[in-house]
Amino acid sequence: MSNLKEKLYEKIAEWRPRTTRLLKEHGDVKIGEVTIAQAIGGARGVKCLVTDISYLDPFEGIRFRGFTIPEVLEKLPKVPGSEMPYVEGFFYLLLTGEVPTMEEVNAVAEEFNKRKKVPQYVFDMLRALPDDSHPMAMISAAIVGMQRESVFVRKYNEGINKMDYWDPAYEDALNLLARLPEIGAFIYRLKYKNGDIIPPDPKLDFGGNFAHMMGIPTPYDDVSRLYFILHSDHESGNVSAHTGHLIASALSDVYYAISGMINGLAGPLHGLANQEVLAWIQQVHEKMGGKIPTEEDMKKFVWDTLNSGQVIPGFGHAVLRKTDPRYTAQREFCLKHLPDDPLFKYVDVLYKVTPPILLEQGKAKNPWPNVDAQSGVIQWYYGVREYDFYTVLFGIGRALGVCANIIWDRALGYPIERPKSVTTAMLEESAGIKN
Ligand SMILES: CC(C)(COP(=O)(O)OP(=O)(O)OC[C@H]1O[C@@H](n2cnc3c(N)ncnc32)[C@H](O)[C@@H]1OP(=O)(O)O)[C@@H](O)C(=O)NCCC(=O)NCCS
Numbered sequence: 001m002s003n004l005k006e007k008l009y010e011k012i013a014e015w016r017p018r019t020t021r022l023l024k025e026h027g028d029v030k031i032g033e034v035t036i037a038q039a040i041g042g043a044r045g046v047k048c049l050v051t052d053i054s055y056l057d058p059f060e061g062i063r064f065r066g067f068t069i070p071e072v073l074e075k076l077p078k079v080p081g082s083e084m085p086y087v088e089g090f091f092y093l094l095l096t097g098e099v100p101t102m103e104e105v106n107a108v109a110e111e112f113n114k115r116k117k118v119p120q121y122v123f124d125m126l127r128a129l130p131d132d133s134h135p136m137a138m139i140s141a142a143i144v145g146m147q148r149e150s151v152f153v154r155k156y157n158e159g160i161n162k163m164d165y166w167d168p169a170y171e172d173a174l175n176l177l178a179r180l181p182e183i184g185a186f187i188y189r190l191k192y193k194n195g196d197i198i199p200p201d202p203k204l205d206f207g208g209n210f211a212h213m214m215g216i217p218t219p220y221d222d223v224s225r226l227y228f229i230l231h232s233d234h235e236s237g238n239v240s241a242h243t244g245h246l247i248a249s250a251l252s253d254v255y256y257a258i259s260g261m262i263n264g265l266a267g268p269l270h271g272l273a274n275q276e277v278l279a280w281i282q283q284v285h286e287k288m289g290g291k292i293p294t295e296e297d298m299k300k301f302v303w304d305t306l307n308s309g310q311v312i313p314g315f316g317h318a319v320l321r322k323t324d325p326r327y328t329a330q331r332e333f334c335l336k337h338l339p340d341d342p343l344f345k346y347v348d349v350l351y352k353v354t355p356p357i358l359l360e361q362g363k364a365k366n367p368w369p370n371v372d373a374q375s376g377v378i379q380w381y382y383g384v385r386e387y388d389f390y391t392v393l394f395g396i397g398r399a400l401g402v403c404a405n406i407i408w409d410r411a412l413g414y415p416i417e418r419p420k421s422v423t424t425a426m427l428e429e430s431a432g433i434k435n
Pocket residue numbers: 044268269270271273306310311312313314315316317318319363364365366370371372
């Protein structure tokens with residue numbers, strides 16, 4: 001058994017009694033109530049999900065297993081010669097809650113290496129899709145196409161004990177995650193580089209190999225590591241994480257769940273926002289004839305967008321009430337590596353003018369930038385200019401967090417998810433309204 005799985009066995013054995021006790025002895029304790037606005041408004045803020053992988057504080061931002069983003073970037077073992085940690089080590093942290101040693105990171109990297117061969121039929125299937133297929137549809141199809149390989153399904157059909165469900169879920173998760181960098185890079189090269197595919201390099205780590213297969217030199221390996229880590233998880237209520245959890249709660253396997261979470265991520269209000277940000281900035285760029293806009297120019301573009309009934313992509317958040325630390329981490333990378341890039345300057349001006357405008361407009365509950373406001377700019381700078389592809393990068397990162405959640409969902413025996421619906425008439429009755 002791998003180090004990671006052994007460690008997970010221990011952690012699960014320690015954790016289970018906590019969940020069991022809460023359920024058996026304190027199951028009736030109330031942790032909140034639901035208003036009509038929350039029922040109509042997408043369950044916003046309703047406390048009805050449990051995860052220990054990450055927690056999103058509205059004012060502090062995300063913590064992965066209790067660590068802030070700067071702590072994660074500082075504490076995890078780094079790839080030799082790079083600024084960023086191993087994605088493999090980060091996955092170890094997500095799964096076990098512990099910062100791994102270099103030896104433990106190497107063991108996870110080895111695990112991924114053993115599992116990363118993508119079956120030929122996946123490439124054949126991707127090649128068979130129409131040329132104008134969206135990269136998110138392509139990666140979703142590739143993932144669900146591999147469902148036939150699910151270890152969970154095989155074990156389930158053999159009659160595995162419920163307590164052991166997490167083990168084949170772990171196997172599926174690692175098999176899938178190990179393959180995602182190659183599938184993502186294949187989609188990119190197939191769609192945008194005339195099918196000129198670069199084979200993987202078995203010596204490289206998750207992020208380094210992805211950059212290699214994309215055909216982009218260093219520091220794009222660090223960009224990839226940072227990107228995958230930052231996008232991995234944002235507690236379980238966001239559309240992609242929640243979709244993954246929901247699908248897996250029916251004991252659909254990891255392939256079905258991750259394909260579904262990718263589909264949720266593909267929406268413009270969620271993962272697609274990073275491409276929307278860039279498209280919006282490009283429009284401004286064109287209107288300005290390439291000149292960096294002044295704050296006054298930018299204010300006008302922001303107001304024009306709002307007045308035409310559109311949102312400012314990359315700003316606002318359903319939970320956060322301050323600048324997203326994932327935005328800040330990427331901004332720091334930009335300040336170090338691309339301070340004079342014109343698009344970065346656009347984002348910088350946008351950062352200055354947009355929050356006061358959104359506050360003045362008085363609709364958005366959070367006027368501050370989110371992760372998507374910055375990420376497209378970095379990709380553009382390093383030559384990934386096909387912004388349809390950006391959400392695939394988000395999806396590879398998000399798969400790390402959703403897989404970790406699904407493994408723990410099975411370990412703790414979370415049941416099938418089933419919130420209750422009410423009718424409009426019932427809400428009117430609760431509100432004391434007579435028709
Ligand atoms: C992220 C987002 C979907 C959160 O939605 P939410 O939880 O419903 O946000 P709020 O409660 O603050 O929304 C209240 C109002 O402010 C508006 N609003 C929120 N963010 C806005 C923005 N960036 N620009 C303009 N208006 C915005 C909403 O559309 C809503 O308007 P409505 O009452 O006319 O429907 C929303 O902020 C948004 O659309 N942002 C732009 C897209 C984006 O960056 N998505 C990536 C998120 S990581």
